[in-house]
Amino acid sequence: MPFLDLQRQMGLDMDRWLLRQSTAQPxxxxxxxHAFEREWVECGHGLGQTRARRECRPEYEDFMECMHRxxxxxxxxxxxxxxxxMIKEGKYVPPDYHSSQQEPKP
Known part of the structure; x- marks a missing residue:
């Protein structure tokens, strides 16, 4: 941590870019x-990068699924x-309200 906290004085938040969900929220x-990120970080804490990648893969995949869907x-x-x-085969006919050919509502 620098002697003068210039980031805070200038209103910048450069140190939290790694943890997207942990930054201050509205x-x-x-x-x-946030919960998925926290599980991932807690799992990998103190393991080292190589072991964390192998042992925390399910937590990381859950976090990435939550972020990117x-x-x-x-x-x-x-x-x-x-x-x-099924529509092409004629086995399914969508309801009228799923098509754009509805009568306009007053």
């Missing part, structure tokens, strides 16, 4: 993925592909 609420997007894509396939 209204004092915790970030959406890649598995959720892939699942949604599969569901929509299945829906389109």
């Amino acid at each position: 209204y004092g609420n915790a970030g959406a993925c 890649t598995k959720l997007a892939a699942r949604l894509k599969k569901i929509l592909e299945q829906r389109d396939k």
Whole structure:
């Protein structure tokens, strides 16, 4: 820590860029993925980088899923592909309110 805390005096927060969810949040609420990040950091604390990568992989994957939602997007894509396939085969007809051909409401 420097003798003069220039970051705080200038209103900068350069040291917390690694922990995205741990920074100060509006209204004092915790970030959406704060719990996952905390589990990941607690798991890897004191292990060293090599061991932490191997032993804390589930916690890291949970944190990354919470941040980026890649598995959720892939699942949604599969569901929509299945829906389109069933519509094409004639096994499923979407309700009227799912199409843009509704009558306009007054």
